Amino acid sequence: MISRNRNHHGSSRNREFIYLIIWGFALVISSFVFLYLGYRIDQTYNTEPFLMIGFFLLAVAICIGKFYQIVWRKWADQELRESEQRLYSILQGSPIATFVLGKDHRVIYWNRAIEVLSKIKAEDVIKTTDHWKAFYNTQRPCMADLLVDETLDAIPQWYSGLCTKSKLIDEAYEGIDFFPVLGEKGKWLRFTAAVIRDSSGYLIGAVEALEDITEQKQAEEELIKIKKLESLGILAGGIANDFGSLLSAILHNIFLAKISVADEDNILEQGLEIAEKASLQAKELTNRLITFSKGGNPIWKSTPLVPLLQETAATTINDTNISCQFDLPDDLWNVDIDDSHIRQVIRNLLINAREAMPNGGIVHIRAKNIVVSSGDSLPLREGKYVKWSVEDHGVGIPMEHLEKLFEPYFTTKQKSDSTGIGLGLAMCYAIIKKHDGFITVQSEPQVGTIVDVYLPEAKTNSYSENNKTDVSAVGREKILVMDHDAVMRNAAEIMLHFLGYDCDFARNPENALRYYRTALEANRPYTAVILDSTTPEGVENILQSLRQINPHVKAIIAGEDIHHHPLLAEFRSQGFSGGVIRPYTIDDLKAALNPQP
Template sequence: MKSKPDSFDRQAPEIASLRRELEELRLAKNGLKESEERLKSVVSRSPIPAFVISKDHRILYWNKALAQLTKIRAEDVIGTSQQWRAFYGKKRPCMADLLVSRAQEKISKWYTGKYTKSKLLDEAYEAIDFFPELGHQGKWLRFTAAIIRNESGELIGAIETLEDITRRKKAKEALLRAHKELEERVQERTAELAQANEALLTELMERHRTQKALKQTTDHLSLLLESLPIISYTRKANENFGITFVSSTIEEITGYPPRCFIEEENFWTDHIHPDDRPRILDELKAGQAKGTHRYSYRFRVMDDSYRWFSDYWRVVQLPAGSTNYIVGAWQDVTEDKRIRQEGELRLQQMIQTHKLTALGEVVAGVAHEINNPVSFIAYNVPILEEIWSAVETILSRSSARHPDWEKRGLSFEEVCRNMQEIIQAFKIGANRISRVVTSLKEFSRSDETAQKKLMSVPEVIAGALVIVGAQIRRTVSKIEQDIADDVLPVSGQFQKIEQVIANLLINAHQAIPAGRKGLITIRCRYIERLKAVVVDIEDNGKGIDRKIMDQIFDPFFTTRRDRDGTGLGLSISYGLIREHHGLISVLSRPGRGSRFSLYLPVDGETDISLYPAILCIDHNVKYLKELKANFVDAVIWRSEAQDKPEDILQFLIEHPEVDLIVSEVRLKGFTGWALLEKIHAKFPLLPVILYSADRKALVAPPQAKALPDYTLHKPFSIDKLQKIIHDVGRQQL
């Protein structure tokens, strides 16, 4: 009997565990029951028709709204799988059945073209269909079926909701019918209007035929005008000469549409070249008589270049009281002008070549004729010197105190000194004539077929000075030469480069006005980064007007036409430098002088790519970056305490493309005024702009020897600086 309690004690924990499991199962069932009750409550109270089926397709819930819609009571179908009875005449799956069966792929079979996957609910599908079994005439329903899962994610059933959209469908159909009726009425009314207009159309047919014939004629005429390489126009023959018509060909040639000429009164006049405008307007006003008139002028097109127009026009006289019109045609003759100018250039070059050839022969002959007596003089001068030496010794012994010296107002010492000076002058003159004769022979020698060979640019400069030195010294008081010692030889043709330098020297001396103390500076240096020798020829003459800077290298362009200028010198020089793959640039300041620079690659073959640049100097890196962002050609120099003005001068020597300096006054190593003085002494034509936030710093110190071109008080606008740079002008490179 005592063993029983022991057995019970051993089983007690197991019994307690079993009780807990039973209690948890009871609670789970109660929870499930509560969940089912909540689901039942939600479904039954919902105004939306709905039913719920279990995973074995039996109906769990059938709410009142659905019972009213289908006329089937809930108690008649709950617990059965006859949900199809409410919607179909024979047994078939509803959408909820397909979801419970996991047969989503069959939805397309039963609801072809009527369903879509729900965008709001996962594992749900929507459809619209007509159910003829519902009601007396059937109903249109929108229905949605979705899977129901428990907390563990297991499928436990499905719910399907339905919405009666029959009224909406019927309203839409009624609207479509009304729309159709309206269209029919409109068509009927249109037919009536068509009948009413038929008589009017008949009346207009004759007029239409006339207009058609006129249009065909006009179209043919327009086509003819558009196909011709001319621009037809009409304008009023009054004091304003307003343009009333321009053919569309104008846009192809100028880039401007016809409306610009018609709507803007002065558009045509404003785009005529300023040099041609007075002449054209005078001829237009004077040519109101009968007959055809013709003139040519330059017209500015959209890209700001100029095209040559040939203008033919005549006045059309209208009856008294009406405004007369000018009918005319413009023709673009730019290419004709270019071809004619090229022909004239070739002719002039041919004439020049013949002249130079003939001149070379004459020079060679003259040089030969001069060389003989010069050789005689050069040969006899040493003999004369030797004879005089002997005579001087004899005279010094016997005749130093001869009474005839005093009678003639001479002294023995004066005669000896004069005789020595005369003999020395003979020597110098004979040597100079020999050098000139040699240079003339070299200059007149034809070398068109000569091969390029290494040449010394300083020797080329010296040769050019021998040829034109005497001529330019007539107006030039001083010729300064700054020739570096490390200038490398250049591959090229000696005579051609000599011709270019001689021509630039002559131009420099001709640019110096009468009465001015002329100065020509010649610089020559080798620049390693360019692999080129650079020659500067700078004068302090009258400079070049900015308006003609773009034309100075054009053939036949000259400002000395009245003094036998041909306009070929710079054009030929440009061509000769390009033959050597070099560059020629010009920096000019009106009233202060000009600087022409030659860039000659040492190998004579590598093209030099170089563009004008602005040197910006400041200690403020942020401001330098701002300047760099606004000026793509800016080169920045950050000022440091160890900097000296000579460092920047050396930079300018090595970077001849810099044509403008923009600098802060208060630099770290020195002031902008000190830098300005150094720059002005070495490069007097380089423009300098000084700026500072301190107004006092912009006032020139008492000892200042140079003044900047402009001063700017910070902060200043970039637009203002751009305008100043535009006014100063840039180097043409």
């Protein structure tokens, strides 16, 4: 139809011109033949005997012209049909959704791609003006409508800031917009519309093409989110480290004050206990900031997810008005995870679900095996994954808040002593990302929220810990402490004396190795050595040097975060007997020196 409209007038004029030439040529030839024959026969212009011959020849010429006209028309019509079929095949076979409007705004073409995109069949929309129903809930013009009406001034009214004039084609406009009516969650489309003119330059319609860029848009948003979280993580990590050093001094002086206060001074003792509790909470916040900043260094092991989900749910919702319903298949694949990290994620999600249902309710925990392919709209590598979900039926989350959920310190909850500070989901995101997984949230106000988590299938055998090595304190045994921080050395001295140990201190590895060798040669070996993990020489190198002196050395590693430092995370497999997180308390130090069998 487009080809016919564009070429009809020009092709008709061409055919008529050709027919006129043929007929005129036939008439001229017939006349010349007529006159020539008459002259040759009797050398006069008495042409009556040959009049019939002339008319006969003219009739033959006209018949030939008419025959040629019929053949020409059939050939031209066939060419036109083939041209239209080629255009139709191109539009129908295009993977880009395309529709064409006529001058009257009625749909002329509606290809297969737009049928799939809009779920509207061509036969239901061809020759109608209902094309807007594919993209909007209420009637309004599409870009093609505005171009057909040549009302370009109205474009900003309907597409303000969303489209621009094409740099490649005149009378074409392009843009990007979100269409919430498409699909279950809406789709991002890149649309381009251009006018259609015939050979005389008259506008006869418009074509509009739409490309689904939802996955590309999601990937861009995910990349922006990652970059934003990385930037915030660097800042958070730096603050946490500095804050941790300040907490060390506070905690150790509180401890010193506690062991110095008189037994009868209950008020001072209670005040110190409150201060210590607040400092320990600050220490936990510091560890969370460090986990958020780097996502931790997971101790990956092949783990069945079902018991982890059930056990964590049981401890988290215990003594609450919330109950859990599980849909967990028996054939669920194992996953390669750090169970302490994933346990923290499960706990945070269940706490959020519990707080979303203050009047109680049911939390659904589901899991299933899935295979992610390139056609799935997920920012994951192709392969096998376990998808598990936590669903509540609480207050829900507004649409405008969903994109900010994983930002640190963003929360939809009312601030109170019982709620967190908005690090929970940010930590969950960092942890799942570190596990090469993905976490996403779907929510509707007053309906509920579903959090989906994807974790890769396990590719390693089940993990088994090395045998534990006990370190026992007997009598006035001696501990060697190597730490560059004077505050930590002073605090360690107070705690070790309180626990009944003597201690020596070294500020650097050279002194530590010399002290250890001297004590061993004097037959007064150290019971254990506490090593600062932040030493520039590398704590693993110091441990190797100590082993050269004594293969059975008892070494304890002290670092900022057990999940941030790889050696802290796997201290036993690296040959250490224990590990403590700085700033450590007296109970932490006691547990490291006297591990439970």
